[in-house]
Amino acid sequence: xxxxxxxxxxxxxxxxxxxxxxxxxxxxxxxxxxxxxxxxxxxxxxxxxxxxxxxxxxxxxxxxxxxxxxxxxxxxxxxxxxxxxxxxxxxxxxxxxxxxxxxxxxxxxxxx
Amino acid sequence: xxxxxxxxxxxxxxxxxxxxxxxxxxxxxxxxxxxxxxxxxxxxxxxxxxxxxxxxxxxxxxxxxxxxxxxxxxxxxxxxxxxxxxxxxxxxxxxxxxxxxxxxxxxxxxxxxxxxx
Numbered sequence: 001x002x003x004x005x006x007x008x009x010x011x012x013x014x015x016x017x018x019x020x021x022x023x024x025x026x027x028x029x030x031x032x033x034x035x036x037x038x039x040x041x042x043x044x045x046x047x048x049x050x051x052x053x054x055x056x057x058x059x060x061x062x063x064x065x066x067x068x069x070x071x072x073x074x075x076x077x078x079x080x081x082x083x084x085x086x087x088x089x090x091x092x093x094x095x096x097x098x099x100x101x102x103x104x105x106x107x108x109x110x111x112x
Numbered sequence: 113x114x115x116x117x118x119x120x121x122x123x124x125x126x127x128x129x130x131x132x133x134x135x136x137x138x139x140x141x142x143x144x145x146x147x148x149x150x151x152x153x154x155x156x157x158x159x160x161x162x163x164x165x166x167x168x169x170x171x172x173x174x175x176x177x178x179x180x181x182x183x184x185x186x187x188x189x190x191x192x193x194x195x196x197x198x199x200x201x202x203x204x205x206x207x208x209x210x211x212x213x214x215x216x217x218x219x220x221x222x223x224x225x226x227x228x229x
Binding site for chain 1: 118146154155156158161203205209215216217218219220221222223225
């Protein structure tokens with residue numbers, strides 16, 4: 001079992017729809033959870049971080065964390081073609097420093 | 113916010129030569145730097161962790177004599193690919209964790225596309 005698993009893609013949604021990206025992790029001691037967006041040929045950029053159970057909203061993005069189920073998700077509302085990218089879920093044991101474990105990524109395509 | 117400057121952004125080299133990639137933290141001190149490699153359509157693969165003032169820690173299967181990592185100062189970490197071969201062609205990315213006491217995700221450099229011919 002991989003330490004961090006993401007739902008297999010690619011994921012395609014029409015413009016304006018909600019895109020839902022899922023991630024599960026194996027280490028119950030994990031405390032920090034991140035979503036990165038990576039455009040083709042570019043390096044990842046951080047879009048969301050979440051540390052406690054529940055929802056965290058930032059603009060069109062909502063991260064959801066359920067530590068009991070070892071599950072973290074990212075919802076993108078009103079998806080735009082510019083959201084088309086690969087989304088990486090990352091998990092870390094501590095709250096700062098230390099190594100993060102990345103999932104394989106889910107490629108999202110938003111069709112106009 | 114924190115910025116990591118990575119150079120060069122792309123490089124083409126001949127087989128058997130060495131290539132050095134630099135990552136500088138511009139507005140903070142990075143005591144740790146993570147080095148990743150990413151092949152097309154694959155995820156990030158952690159190669160090694162560099163720490164200022166001490167030897168780098170390499171992940172299993174990564175040749176430390178081939179991928180030389182140096183963390184010379186609190187703002188500079190370098191990766192040298194020695195005796196490069198075509199199979200070393202990849203996208204190399206450095207990233208720094210949050211500064212001590214801070215929380216948050218990594219700050220990534222812009223990446224270096226290495227092509228060995």
